[in-house]
Amino acid sequence: MEFEEGREKFIQAWGTLGSSWGINRTMAQIQALLLISPESMTTESIMEELNISRGNANMSLRALMDWGVVFKENRPGERKDYFYAEKDIWKVAVQVTRERRRRELEPLIRVLGQVESVPQEDGEEYQEFKKVTEDISKFADKVDGLFDKLAKADEHWFVGNFLKLLR
Amino acid sequence: MEFEEGREKFIQAWGTLGSSWGINRTMAQIQALLLISPESMTTESIMEELNISRGNANMSLRALMDWGVVFKENRPGERKDYFYAEKDIWKVAVQVTRERRRRELEPLIRVLGQVESVPQEDGEEYQEFKKVTEDISKFADKVDGLFDKLAKADEHWFVGNFLKLLR
DNA sequence: AGTAATTTTCAGAAACTTTTGAAAGTTTAG
DNA sequence: CTAAACTTTCAAAAGTTTCTGAAAATTACT
Missing domain, CATH: 1.10.10.10 (Winged helix-like DNA-binding domain superfamily/Winged helix DNA-binding domain)
Known part of the structure; x- marks a missing residue:
C-alpha cells in the first residue's frame, strides 16, 4: 500500500x-x-x-x-x-468519554433520580419497575464514578497495572 | 410523579x-x-x-x-x-460493549493493520502518519484486550475491587 | 388440502441529519 | 473610514435513517 x-x-x-x-x-x-x-x-x-x-x-x-x-x-x-x-490518544479518549458522559449518561441519571419519587404502589408492574430502575441507577452511578477515576489515572497506570490486575 | x-x-x-x-x-x-x-x-x-x-x-x-x-x-x-x-444490567452492558467492539473497533484495527505495510519514506508527513497510526494501533489493541477481560470479570468483582483499586 | 393466525418483507413516505454556498458579519491594517 | 481578508450564519438541497402498512410468506390446526 x-x-x-x-x-x-x-x-x-x-x-x-x-x-x-x-x-x-x-x-x-x-x-x-x-x-x-x-x-x-x-x-x-x-x-x-x-x-x-x-x-x-x-x-x-x-x-x-x-x-x-x-x-x-x-x-x-x-x-x-x-x-x-490533540495527538495524545489517551487524552483524546478521556476527553471524548467525558463529553459523552455529560451528553448521554447525565440525562439518564437525572431521569432516574426523578423516577425515584414515584410513590409506592401494589402490583407486580410497580415492583418490577422499581427494581429495574434502581438497578440501573446504581449501575449508572458506578459507571459515572469510574469515568471520574479513569480521567484522573494516567495512561501508563492504565495500560500497565490495570491489565495486569485483570489477569 | x-x-x-x-x-x-x-x-x-x-x-x-x-x-x-x-x-x-x-x-x-x-x-x-x-x-x-x-x-x-x-x-x-x-x-x-x-x-x-x-x-x-x-x-x-x-x-x-x-x-x-x-x-x-x-x-x-x-x-x-x-x-x-435480559434484566441483569451488567450482562446487558457487557453484551452491548461486545457488539460495539465487533462492529466499530474491529474495522479500525483492520485498517490500521493494513496501513502498517506502507513502505518507509522520507519527510515529516510520513513520520507523523506513522507515529500517529502506530500510537492508535497500540491503544486500540489495549482497549480490545480490556474488553475481553471485562467480559470475563463479574459484576461484583468489577464494582467492588476495581473501584477500590482506582482510589 | 384449506384456512386462519402470525410473522416477515419491502417499497415508498416521513423524519432527521448533514452539507452546501452565498450573503452577512467581523476584524485588522493602512 | 475603507477595503481586504477572513469567519460565521442560515435557508435550502442532498443524503441517510427510520417507520409504515399492505402484501407475501410461513406456520399450525382441522
Missing part, C-alpha cells in the same frame, strides 16, 4: 469510527487529517484536502473545539486561523 | 440513551418496555404500548435479538411469540 492510499484509508476509517461515537463523519475526518498532519492547518487547506464546503469546515471545526479535541492557534502577523489536534 | 408518568419518562430516556449507543430509538424503547415488564410480551402488545407499526416492531425485535439483549420465548399451546429482555 502506498503512503497516499494509506493516508486516505486511515481518514476514511477514522471517519466511520467517529460516526458511531457521536462525532459525525466530517468532524472525524478533519480530526484524522489534523492528527496525521505535522503542522497545524488552515480552514482553506482542510476544505481542499477533504473536498468540503466552507460552511461545513467551519461548523465541524467549531464542534471539534467544543469537544475539546482540536484547538485554534494564532500565528503572530497572520490573519488566518490555524487548527491542530 | 405518578407511576404511569415515571414509566413513560424512563422509556423515553432509555430511548434517547440508546440512540447514542448504536441502538436506535425504537429498539431502545422496546428494550426499556421489556425491562420493566414483569412478563414477556407479544409483538401486538409492544406495538400498542409504543404506538409503532408491525413492521417496525418486528424489525426492531429482531435487531435486539441480534444484539443478544432480548430473547424469544415459546409458550406451549400458543402460536404467538413472546419476548423478554
Whole structure:
C-alpha cells in the first residue's frame, strides 16, 4: 500500500469510527487529517484536502473545539486561523468519554433520580419497575464514578497495572 | 410523579440513551418496555404500548435479538411469540460493549493493520502518519484486550475491587 | 388440502441529519 | 473610514435513517 492510499484509508476509517461515537463523519475526518498532519492547518487547506464546503469546515471545526479535541492557534502577523489536534490518544479518549458522559449518561441519571419519587404502589408492574430502575441507577452511578477515576489515572497506570490486575 | 408518568419518562430516556449507543430509538424503547415488564410480551402488545407499526416492531425485535439483549420465548399451546429482555444490567452492558467492539473497533484495527505495510519514506508527513497510526494501533489493541477481560470479570468483582483499586 | 393466525418483507413516505454556498458579519491594517 | 481578508450564519438541497402498512410468506390446526 502506498503512503497516499494509506493516508486516505486511515481518514476514511477514522471517519466511520467517529460516526458511531457521536462525532459525525466530517468532524472525524478533519480530526484524522489534523492528527496525521505535522503542522497545524488552515480552514482553506482542510476544505481542499477533504473536498468540503466552507460552511461545513467551519461548523465541524467549531464542534471539534467544543469537544475539546482540536484547538485554534494564532500565528503572530497572520490573519488566518490555524487548527491542530490533540495527538495524545489517551487524552483524546478521556476527553471524548467525558463529553459523552455529560451528553448521554447525565440525562439518564437525572431521569432516574426523578423516577425515584414515584410513590409506592401494589402490583407486580410497580415492583418490577422499581427494581429495574434502581438497578440501573446504581449501575449508572458506578459507571459515572469510574469515568471520574479513569480521567484522573494516567495512561501508563492504565495500560500497565490495570491489565495486569485483570489477569 | 405518578407511576404511569415515571414509566413513560424512563422509556423515553432509555430511548434517547440508546440512540447514542448504536441502538436506535425504537429498539431502545422496546428494550426499556421489556425491562420493566414483569412478563414477556407479544409483538401486538409492544406495538400498542409504543404506538409503532408491525413492521417496525418486528424489525426492531429482531435487531435486539441480534444484539443478544432480548430473547424469544415459546409458550406451549400458543402460536404467538413472546419476548423478554435480559434484566441483569451488567450482562446487558457487557453484551452491548461486545457488539460495539465487533462492529466499530474491529474495522479500525483492520485498517490500521493494513496501513502498517506502507513502505518507509522520507519527510515529516510520513513520520507523523506513522507515529500517529502506530500510537492508535497500540491503544486500540489495549482497549480490545480490556474488553475481553471485562467480559470475563463479574459484576461484583468489577464494582467492588476495581473501584477500590482506582482510589 | 384449506384456512386462519402470525410473522416477515419491502417499497415508498416521513423524519432527521448533514452539507452546501452565498450573503452577512467581523476584524485588522493602512 | 475603507477595503481586504477572513469567519460565521442560515435557508435550502442532498443524503441517510427510520417507520409504515399492505402484501407475501410461513406456520399450525382441522
